[in-house]
Amino acid sequence: MRANPVQARESARAILRDFGVKVAPVPVERIIKARGIVLQYAPLDEDLSGMAYIKDDIGIIGVNALHHPNRQRFSAAHELGHHVLHESEIRKAVHVDRGFRMLLRDDVSSQGVDPLEIDANAFASELLMPSELLTTALHASGLDIEDDAGIEALARKFRVSASAMRYRLAGRFL
């Protein structure tokens, strides 16, 4: 399977449209629950971010409750991406994510090259930081995104980590 981040982003935008999301932060929990997916928080090993699977026809997302709430939101959105984009794969086996290292480091990691992960990250990034809301926020606030404080303020508004916002603004998920 080849990565198709453009389509992954489009799927995220379609969900935001259906849900009528017009302001940040994007209610990722409500979006997941509205799709009938069970969202569970549990204390997991530090390097585990989340998991996605389908059991007895019920979609399940697990998120590491020990991580920062903003990271939990990204993990939940990433796992939703697997449910939306990779249903047949997660029916076969539990999909486990061991951290989103591409958000923390610049080197190439398994998260950065596996097509499933590229797509799920592109989906999560667009879902939590939709281009339209991002553009509006940037224009309205006059924030300087060359500046760390500006990025942090924007990240707080969207309830994502500053590193996720930095990647988003750099277009790394495209």
Ligand SMILES: [Zn+2]
């Ligand atoms: Zn994944």
